[in-house]
Amino acid sequence: MTAELERVVVVGASLAGLRAAETLRNEGFDGEVVVIGAEPHRPYDRPPLSKKLLAGEWEPDRIQLRQAGAFDELDVSWRLGVAAAGLDLDERRLHLTDGETVDFDGCIIATGALCRRLPEQSRYGHVHELRTLDDSMRLRTAIADGGHHVVVIGAGFIGLEVAATARQLGNEVTVLEGASAPLIRGLGAEMGAAIGAMHEARGVAVRCDVRVDRLHDDGVLLEGGELVESDVVVVGIGVTPATQWLGDSGLELRDGVVCDETLRARRDDGAAVPGVYAAGDVLRWMNPLFGEEMRIEHWTNAAEQGAVAARNVLAAAAGADAEEYGAVPFFWSDQFDIRIQFLGRADADDEVAVVAGSIDSGKFLAMYGRDGRLHGALGVNAPRWIMPIRKLLLAQASWDDALSHAATL
Structure with missing residues (x-):
């Protein structure tokens, strides 16, 4: 060197x-x-x-x-x-x-x-966030024995993963989300609502279009005055x-x-x-x-x-040439028995089409199109369908070519 x-x-x-x-x-x-x-x-x-x-x-x-x-x-x-x-x-x-x-x-x-925080969050001992190893161990201690009412503020990926884990440990779980559906930022409204319905089918109460006014000693106070009582609160607002x-x-x-x-x-x-x-x-x-x-x-x-x-x-x-980082974004999330995998990007104005399987079956592939091109792809419990889509995204495939590929599945 x-x-x-x-x-x-x-x-x-x-x-x-x-x-x-x-x-x-x-x-x-x-x-x-x-x-x-x-x-x-x-x-x-x-x-x-x-x-x-x-x-x-x-x-x-x-x-x-x-x-x-x-x-x-x-x-x-x-x-x-x-x-x-x-x-x-x-x-x-x-x-x-x-x-x-x-x-x-x-x-x-x-x-x-x-973690983004709510006002005065640190003064409440029953309020948690989840970003670090120490955060996880503290929350684990609070919910491990079940029987609690856990309120999760925010229906993003971390919020829904925590909700699923808390429910599986025998807790009552309510998710509060300000947007019209869960996971809008990552998956868009239609697919986010589909994942939210899967949580509700497994015993999680998902409430969208609600606004949190402030944290409370007995839970979470919503705008309008409703108190959602809870002995464990998890703030997952990004x-x-x-x-x-x-x-x-x-x-x-x-x-x-x-x-x-x-x-x-x-x-x-x-x-x-x-x-x-x-x-x-x-x-x-x-x-x-x-x-x-x-x-x-x-x-x-x-x-x-x-x-x-x-x-x-x-x-x-x-003094050598630098390497550009041009990559297909990829993430996954496990929630209950739901395996979510996403390639590419999702925007609010994307065209979305379920091209294999069905939402009702719990196994499906959805594609996202933008400006005549394939923009992203979501697989739910469908790893064999979703992973080959990476090649199409790398090739900057057209929307029509992506749909033709889907027809072969």
Whole structure:
């Protein structure tokens, strides 16, 4: 490696940060790698937090992303339990919350996202959120014995996963959603309503078009004065990218760290920042495959982006061409016995067609079309139908070609 790249700092010790550190080593970087993590834990897998771990089927050691020996062999300086407090681009220096600083030649920002909160949320002991391992263990303690009334505020993926797990543990569960259907942001109104109906068939009360006024000692108070009584409340109203520590950095921040196609960060005047990249939930970048700017909060993209960011740090130092990250977004969610898989994008004005199976059967494939092209695809309990659609999205298939493919299923 060139002499200019002696130390790379990875800010964030979750999946994207781990993949970045591993890629630096796998690509032959023999300089210093420092990983900063706000949590005291080494990188762990987040999807089980609302499912297997919350249900008590797994313990925390089961969700570690690597065995202890593998973490040690990576030859990384782990700085855990301390968060980043500021970034000085001119001095190439990272400021930490414990008062220390770390100079760098290359930097990968992978600080993820933070839960959105309701006013005065922290003063209520029965109110929970779910983002970290510690969050999951606290909520698990509260619902493990069943018999509680659990109110989940927000019918996104985390909210519905928590609702399903809580119901399976023998709790009464009510989901409160401000939109007209669950999962509108991820699946659109029609398909979101279909998933909501599946929850109701399994004993979850799903209430849409309701507005929360405030939290209450005895539950949740709605606009209009209705009190939804509950002894356990889970707030799942989405996340916000963890960029608060970058406010004075000079980076362009707009619902995330704004980056180009190669994941390289930009200053707020639009100029590219040498050697500074981002990955994971904190990243907003121009996806060249879709021709649109996006920020994605899902496992697969975090893993891939961490690796691409690391390779591009090394490429920039070596004077080589950078790699663009043009990917088909992919996510999955397990709720009760419902396996949801989605490829591509879903927008409110997309044309949606169920092209195989049926909603009533609980197994189906739906396609999303936009401007004459295939835009996305949803599979419910249909992994063999959904996964081949990735090739069509990579090929930027027309809507007609996608429907012709569906006719062969």
